[in-house]
Amino acid sequence: MIQLTIDGKKVSVEPGQTVLDAAREGNIPIPTLCSHESLIPYGACRLCIVEVRHRNKTRLLASCTLPAAEGMEVTTNSEKVIRTRRMLAELLLARCPESKAIRNIAAQLGVEKTRFGKPHLKDNSAIVGTDGCILCGMCVRVCNDILKIGALGFEGRGASRRVVTPFEKPSEVCLSCGACSFVCPTGAIEHHRIRLHKPEPIPAEFEYGMVNRKPINIPFPQAVPRVPVIDPDTCMNFRTGGCKICEDNCGVHAIDHAQQEKIEQVEVGAIIVATGFELFDSRKLGRYGYGKLDNVLHALEFERMSHASGPTGGKILTKNGQPPKAVAILHCIGSRDENTNEYCSRVCCMYSLKFAHLVKEKTNAEVYNLYIDMRAFGKGYEEFYKRILGEGVHFIRGKCAEVTSAARTPEEKGKLIVVAEDTLLGMTRRLPVDMVILSAGLIPGKDSDKLGRILGISCSQGGFFLEKHPKLAPVDAINDGIFFAGACQGPKDIPDAVAQGAAAAAGALSLIDKGKVVLEPITAEIDEKRCAGCQLCVANCPYGAIEYNKEKKISIVTEELCKGCGTCVAGCPSGAARQKNFEDVQILAEIEGILTAS
Amino acid sequence: MAKPKVAFYWCASCGGCEETIVDLAEDVLKVVEAVDIVLWPVALDYKLEHVKAWQPGEVTVAFINGTVRLSEQLEWVRLLREKCPFVIAFGSCAHLGGIPGLANATSRAEIFANKYHRSPTIDNPQKAVPLISSSVDGHHLDLPEFFKDAKPLDQVIPVDYYLPGCPPPPENVAAAFTAILENKLPPKCSVIGVDKALCESCPRNETKPDDFTITRFKRVATSTPDPEKCFLAEGFLCMGPATRGGCGERCIKGNMPCRGCFGPTPDTLDAGLKMISAIASHGEADTEEAAKAFADSLVDPLGTLYRFSLPASMLRRRAMAGAEQ
Numbered sequence: 001m002i003q004l005t006i007d008g009k010k011v012s013v014e015p016g017q018t019v020l021d022a023a024r025e026g027n028i029p030i031p032t033l034c035s036h037e038s039l040i041p042y043g044a045c046r047l048c049i050v051e052v053r054h055r056n057k058t059r060l061l062a063s064c065t066l067p068a069a070e071g072m073e074v075t076t077n078s079e080k081v082i083r084t085r086r087m088l089a090e091l092l093l094a095r096c097p098e099s100k101a102i103r104n105i106a107a108q109l110g111v112e113k114t115r116f117g118k119p120h121l122k123d124n125s126a127i128v129g130t131d132g133c134i135l136c137g138m139c140v141r142v143c144n145d146i147l148k149i150g151a152l153g154f155e156g157r158g159a160s161r162r163v164v165t166p167f168e169k170p171s172e173v174c175l176s177c178g179a180c181s182f183v184c185p186t187g188a189i190e191h192h193r194i195r196l197h198k199p200e201p202i203p204a205e206f207e208y209g210m211v212n213r214k215p216i217n218i219p220f221p222q223a224v225p226r227v228p229v230i231d232p233d234t235c236m237n238f239r240t241g242g243c244k245i246c247e248d249n250c251g252v253h254a255i256d257h258a259q260q261e262k263i264e265q266v267e268v269g270a271i272i273v274a275t276g277f278e279l280f281d282s283r284k285l286g287r288y289g290y291g292k293l294d295n296v297l298h299a300l301e302f303e304r305m306s307h308a309s310g311p312t313g314g315k316i317l318t319k320n321g322q323p324p325k326a327v328a329i330l331h332c333i334g335s336r337d338e339n340t341n342e343y344c345s346r347v348c349c350m351y352s353l354k355f356a357h358l359v360k361e362k363t364n365a366e367v368y369n370l371y372i373d374m375r376a377f378g379k380g381y382e383e384f385y386k387r388i389l390g391e392g393v394h395f396i397r398g399k400c401a402e403v404t405s406a407a408r409t410p411e412e413k414g415k416l417i418v419v420a421e422d423t424l425l426g427m428t429r430r431l432p433v434d435m436v437i438l439s440a441g442l443i444p445g446k447d448s449d450k451l452g453r454i455l456g457i458s459c460s461q462g463g464f465f466l467e468k469h470p471k472l473a474p475v476d477a478i479n480d481g482i483f484f485a486g487a488c489q490g491p492k493d494i495p496d497a498v499a500q501g502a503a504a505a506a507g508a509l510s511l512i513d514k515g516k517v518v519l520e521p522i523t524a525e526i527d528e529k530r531c532a533g534c535q536l537c538v539a540n541c542p543y544g545a546i547e548y549n550k551e552k553k554i555s556i557v558t559e560e561l562c563k564g565c566g567t568c569v570a571g572c573p574s575g576a577a578r579q580k581n582f583e584d585v586q587i588l589a590e591i592e593g594i595l596t597a598s
Numbered sequence: 599m600a601k602p603k604v605a606f607y608w609c610a611s612c613g614g615c616e617e618t619i620v621d622l623a624e625d626v627l628k629v630v631e632a633v634d635i636v637l638w639p640v641a642l643d644y645k646l647e648h649v650k651a652w653q654p655g656e657v658t659v660a661f662i663n664g665t666v667r668l669s670e671q672l673e674w675v676r677l678l679r680e681k682c683p684f685v686i687a688f689g690s691c692a693h694l695g696g697i698p699g700l701a702n703a704t705s706r707a708e709i710f711a712n713k714y715h716r717s718p719t720i721d722n723p724q725k726a727v728p729l730i731s732s733s734v735d736g737h738h739l740d741l742p743e744f745f746k747d748a749k750p751l752d753q754v755i756p757v758d759y760y761l762p763g764c765p766p767p768p769e770n771v772a773a774a775f776t777a778i779l780e781n782k783l784p785p786k787c788s789v790i791g792v793d794k795a796l797c798e799s800c801p802r803n804e805t806k807p808d809d810f811t812i813t814r815f816k817r818v819a820t821s822t823p824d825p826e827k828c829f830l831a832e833g834f835l836c837m838g839p840a841t842r843g844g845c846g847e848r849c850i851k852g853n854m855p856c857r858g859c860f861g862p863t864p865d866t867l868d869a870g871l872k873m874i875s876a877i878a879s880h881g882e883a884d885t886e887e888a889a890k891a892f893a894d895s896l897v898d899p900l901g902t903l904y905r906f907s908l909p910a911s912m913l914r915r916r917a918m919a920g921a922e923q
Contacts, residue, residue, distance in 0.1 A: 527865075529793065529794075530793060530794060530863065530864070530865060531794070531798075532794040532795035532796065532797040532798035532803075532839065532843065532863075533797055533798055533803060534795060534797035534803065534806070534838070534839035535797075535803075535806050535808070536830075536839055536876050536879070536880065538808055538809070539808060539809035539810070539879075539880070540879045540880075548808070553798065553803075567879070570875050570879075571875050571876050571878075571879045572872070572876070573795065573839035573840035573866075573869070573872045573873050573875075573876040574794065574795035574797075574839060574840060574863040574865070574866065574872070575862075575863055575864075575865035575866035575872065576794075576795075576863075576865070584865070584866075584867070588867075
């Protein structure tokens with residue numbers, strides 16, 4: 001450690017640190033404009049000058065570029081320092097009289113006016129704001145040294161010096177990252193003059209693009225583990241190899257850009273499949289205007305909007321920032337519909353009632369629920385339905401025909417018009433509303449097929465994973481040791497998913513606890529004397545129970561895995577695979593018996 | 599002790615099985631040295647009366663090839679069965695029905711119409727067909743009856759052993775002779791071959807991947823198979839997995855997929871059906887149309903899957919109404 005004295009205060013710092021670092025360590029204020037922790041000190045603005053004693057003399061030096069040395073005596077507030085800083089401030093003020101940042105720092109140093117006139121500068125307006133650039137070069141350095149892009153540079157010398165892009169044209173290499181504007185101490189950068197390509201916002205996936213996110217972000221508030229992730233598609237480091245500003249800023253050095261995705265193989269005895277569901281894509285039903293009309297939201301978008309940690313902080317707002325006066329909630333979007341999914345998604349009726357309640361509570365808007373049947377099947381659900389009925393929510397029995405913005409009457413103008421047949425009134429209704437919420441159904445994950453093939457489990461109608469038995473084994477997969485939890489097995493609400501999850505965990509635990517498995521009595525076997533090793537059965541086995549033995553040159557059934565389905569038996573071209581108790585000779589004898597009897 | 603006597607007889611056959619005796623080459627001399635050939639229509643002149651005159655057991659073994667198609671053939675094979683302690687079905691036709699057995703896919707009337715009416719080299723304005731008994735200008739002619747079905751030998755007489763193959767490989771014929779001469783006979787009704795499917799001895803089986811799917815079948819007529827790789831995995835329908843081995847992989851070595859002449863393995867009733875379920879599980883089709891295209895790419899399924907075995911299979915023949923026959 002190095003010990004030095006600043007304004008009579010003893011400060012110790014690591015070797016290699018500057019006097020400015022030491023002053024900050026000792027909480028001694030030094031004004032700066034061009035210092036940034038990610039940039040190598042450059043000493044451009046000179047405002048950080050301090051007086052350093054050297055033998056019998058003192059010298060004025062820029063503290064940001066001055067390495068701290070043992071026994072050094074530094075003064076930051078001597079009259080000489082203050083006088084010089086004021087002079088510097090006056091000069092800066094003369095150059096940039098309009099700049100707010102300069103005026104602020106000058107005021108801090110007690111300078112309100114400058115004695116000097118504005119110098120005759122070559123017009124700098126092509127690239128960065130004319131007024132405000134103090135030629136500290138932070139933008140140039142961050143672009144070249146940190147982001148490794150090199151879209152900016154200095155041109156000219158002396159009074160002609162200025163910051164430009166090549167040929168003073170919007171730069172093709174500029175990636176529109178905005179780091180130059182970010183570091184500019186005076187806010188002088190006019191970014192649209194530098195870039196050729198417009199910056200693309202990065203929509204936050206969890207908020208369904210209602211707000212934007214950064215390349216490094218915590219994906220959602222309840223993320224487990226709650227640590228940030230770097231999106232390699234947008235992170236500047238993955239594009240240019242530079243930046244890593246987040247690494248510099250992280251106090252505990254937890255960020256590692258070299259980290260790679262890893263595939264880890266884990267040997268387990270039981271697998272719980274809890275891959276969940278996806279929301280039905282409302283774009284598929286164009287007549288409801290999702291994706292085309294403003295203020296048509298799907299259920300999860302509204303869920304985020306109404307959430308206290310969501311993009312609007314829990315306020316229910318239309319696109320123009322106003323709370324809606326009327327809201328329609330359309331049930332059964334992509335459920336109970338022969339054209340999309342025939343099944344009932346089970347959860348939509350109840351979440352639609354919750355939405356109705358939230359809209360009513362937060363905005364007191366008129367709420368219309370357009371339903372086919374109300375299915376309030378769970379504990380306390382019917383009571384909740386009754387309560388919502390009492391809150392003055394309108395319930396219209398009829399499926400919405402379309403959502404349109406084509407007004408027929410003056411009161412429909414500027415509204416979304418929900419057209420539906422009210423089957424209880426026996427008439428068509430046109431409801432002018434400000435917001436439409438589509439209660440979209442639940443569909444299986446788009447790669448559940450693939451996962452099914454990997455795990456050897458099949459999908460039931462609708463594409464959700466098929467359980468072993470709908471009543472007796474609703475948590476088990478057909479394969480031993482695989483269990484389902486939640487909506488991957490079928491649409492279900494939170495209490496049901498929690499119950500199934502607990503059952504799946506218990507199922508997995510019971511296997512671990514017992515330490516042994518019960519086998520099927522009727523399995524297939526492959527006759528060694530008959531098998532020619534053609535291997536056609538290996539891929540046929542849905543349970544992965546058959547292996548080709550290269551030494552014996554035959555296929556062998558692993559009895560522990562065989563479920564006795566008989567696929568290999570049917571597919572064996574040479575009759576070597578046999579099903580115990582269902583051998584060909586037995587079946588033929590049975591057929592013969594039947595035919596003789598008749 | 600006198601040399602054992604041997605008879606060869608042919609039914610509906612192409613003569614290839616006779617050829618295989620000749621293909622014994624110099625070994626045929628050993629055969630002649632060891633046995634007396636007393637009947638061989640392809641080489642020796644002999645009449646039915648001579649055979650009728652044999653004492654039962656006088657001739658030890660009859661090798662009968664060809665499919666039983668005519669009443670004359672039935673008469674001969676019954677007679678030989680009566681006279682000989684051992685009857686051997688020789689070649690695919692006698693064993694399973696063979697190529698002539700594919701006639702069971704059509705009818706007698708259709709066969710006659712093709713042969714005697716439609717054939718471009720036939721001038722037959724009266725539309726005459728062969729009759730069992732006919733008189734022309736006072737001359738009487740009897741012809742053997744052309745049966746409704748082509749039949750393998752064991753559907754008309756009991757058979758002691760089978761020598762499969764189209765034709766049987768000379769090595770197997772030599773081995774059969776040795777077994778008879780040395781009295782080292784396998785159990786009755788055995789098929790001389792191995793009990794496992796051809797894949798076991800196929801030199802290409804090692805190249806077969808763990809899993810493969812076929813979207814379209816390829817044909818040797820339109821594309822050349824890789825000389826090293828498993829035919830089936832490459833998309834050529836090879837009957838090897840469903841066919842008894844022991845043939846010496848003659849076709850495989852000639853870069854042709856197995857055609858199934860050795861017939862089904864011992865435990866299967868119908869090699870064609872077995873092969874259908876085996877390839878169906880390796881066909882890939884996501885849609886109904888793709889499945890149809892997959893099925894359609896197998897040109898002539900009957901002639902491919904049952905090339906040698908239709909009359910002996912569970913199908914036996916095409917079902918037909920009375921008039922069609």
